[in-house]
Amino acid sequence: MKNRLRQKFLRVSLPQAFALASCLAAFTATLVLPLFSLLKKAFLDPAGQFVGFANYLQYFKTPTLRASIGHTFFISIVTMAGSVALGFAYAYALTRTRVPGKTFFKYVALLPVFIPTIAHAIGLVYLLGRQGLITRLGLPVALYGPGGIILSELIFTFPQAFLMFYVALEFADGRLYEAAGVMGVGPLRRFFRITLPEVKFTLGSACFVCFTLAFTDFGAPKVIGGSYNVLATDIYKQVSGQFDMNMGAVVGTLLLIPAVLCFLGDRLFTSKNESALNARATKLNIKPSLARDSFFFLLCAAVTLCLLVLVAALCMGALVKFYPYDMNFTWKHFQFNASTGGIGSYFNSLKMSVWTAVLGAAFVFAVAYLLEKTNGLGFLRKYGRLLSVLPLALPGMVIGLSFIFFFNSKQNPLHFIYGSIIILVLSNILHYFSVPFLTASASLKKLDSEFENAAECLGAPRWKTFLRVSVPLCLPAILEIVMYYFVNSMVTVSAVVFLYSADFRIASIALTHMEEAGDISQAAAMSLLILGINLLARLAYEVTARGLRRKSQQKERL
């Protein structure tokens, strides 16, 4: 036992340990300490005196508030089941079948990510509200309430689940399937014995991501939740309605439940022997199958149709004079009031998003690499994993307020970033950390550690292996992360609304102001413009990715 311990300790390389420790220290300083400055208020009274669990007792004594917990779990579980199933099937269709039109389907699946979440709600009201296009066909729809929230959360989380599965399923070791085929293993068995185990980690993380996003989302419950209370609306009521930071902090800690559960259940889906991309892996050859392909084609077509109808509804809203009472065509909703920030806010948003994308991707990948590919340091790594999933459980409001409490303090040496673009970029990097982290981890897990072992035997330094092997092999995932950060920063509201300064306004905030002022059509128009920018960015990404792929293929041929 003692021997094993010593062995374990000796396997830890000092520079790696130091690198991991400094990454986690940076993380702690920018996320944990700010959070602590807010959440400790859950145990204080308004005057700052320690009151133990008194606030919690008061919270749980209120039946309405207690009900919110049940509601939140209900919404999250249904959303999780729906999004994970749909996301998996859709990703499977695009990676493991011969469905035609894959590029088209892939783009459409990502559409919801490209528009601010508030636009999902606006679109749903145009379709399913009391005056909605579909409602008018005579269908009985109950949009305002849990139905509407779940629908909106599905639209919001489906692309994220899809993307995670897409990245995971893109890699496949053809040899396994060939061998199985030779041995006469049926397709169903192959699916359960090869495909599913391959994406076990992604399945776990996708469940966690969808569950938590639905658990903490505030936008949908606020706009179309009707009077259906969830934890996220509770925290809003406490903080923005009653200005009770202490009760707000209580709800904030309750929202951490999924992250803690996930951390405790971590072992369920972090088994290490999942590396599918063996150093000797071959490309998967997909055989045609009419039944399979037509089933998946219909499925993709159905999902695509729903999403396109949603965007079409937004276009309609942006282009008619006053829905539903004056359906004449007009461009006037694209003439935004200069008072909401005008075109300048676009460039600010772009600048902020580019910085977030570049710095965020580098930070995420470094942390994921250090957690995946280094040995030993059990405690530090556990802490690192907890930190990585934590941001997902934080509503933007919690991040925004804790950043104020922490960085606005005069004693804080980083006080200078308060009110600047830096704090916006920082809050975005942390706010959206978890999903890219899981993408990066999944992709790194696919890399056989043989690469590292071989390199080490040959005496190549670790950083060389990192830059020459890990980064190029994970490039699709890295680019995916860059895109994820970019589009999310373009549309984010909840955290940055507390942090932006007067001389640096951003487009997504302008959009909420329009919605607040009742300019729904203008808000729809603005979301279409944001959609346009995001599509352009995506196009640039595809061109780059294609170029890179061609390059690597040429190398392979050599």
Add this chain to the structure above:
Amino acid sequence: MKKTLGLCMVLSFLLSAALAGCNANAPAQGSADPSQGGEITVYTALEDELVTEYLADFNAKYPDISVNVIRESTGTITAKLLAEKENPVADAVWGTAASSMMVLDSQGLLEPYAPAGIDAILPQFKSDKQPPTWVGIDAWETAFVINTVELDKLGLKAADIQGYDDLLRPELKGHIEMSNPNSSGTGLLTVTGLLQLNGKDSGKGWDYLSKLDQNVAQYVHSGSKPAKDAAAGECVVGVSFGYAGVSQKAKGAPVEVVFPKEGSGWDLEANALIKKDDVSAAAKTFLDWAISESAMNLYQANYPIIANGQGGTYEGFAVNPVEQLIADNDFAWVAEHRSEILNTWMEKFDAKSAPQD
């Protein structure tokens, strides 16, 4: 290996160090410049378009003072001010609910200041301290925003809805939207207004709200949303506030704005100076201007009830707008019973949250 170290160190400090490179301006920390010029930061909950319009007047009069404005909804602005309490960024608050001002005042965030021309402001429109901690500029009040097209389909006319009791008509069941007082100032002023109209502690106010609850389709988390939803036909009657309905009407919505004949609950949009180490003279200049006659004239075009009592006329008001408000709105009573009222409301009506078809 050393390079791994270097690389990772760079990455770990990226967040603070590299980011510092992407140059940005720190927020304006109220310049304590005693002369007329300077730069100030003002937080406001006034509408975007109104802020631009009003500020143009200030900029023309005081070209040496540059004003950085942060505009957000009342809830966000107040929460931000409270969070920044230890080290305030704002120099002044402009056009933000008096109910918020009382919270800020009770937490010691406001610096007493009597702006020039304070005497013109009616006593019920400013704080009762000497010198006052906050000063009102205009009032917003409960209003029914009625979609006439949809109302017609229910067989009613806009004239059928004059007062609170008309909202209890069986035809309106499931067609009324109201804001939740726990998340919206408008919801709160409507509820406290109704309680005061029915005799503060008589219980009649709660009886009415229970009956109204039978007709309410949903309680929403914003004061203007019932008006917007009425405009879009998502509900027939939105219990909201005047400007929210009037601005929708101006945008072409088929709505009528009705102020209840019994009187409207109301709250003020008010200004205050923020307590900080270096209170700037420019901020005081701004607050002086913000209740000056030229500013009041601008407010009046949008909000007919202004704090010097010389309100304009307004479509939908049967009487002088100021008289339409419930008399003697007892802010002290509201402040004292605030959490009690909110809790009672929550117990009675918020639990309805489960869908009931």
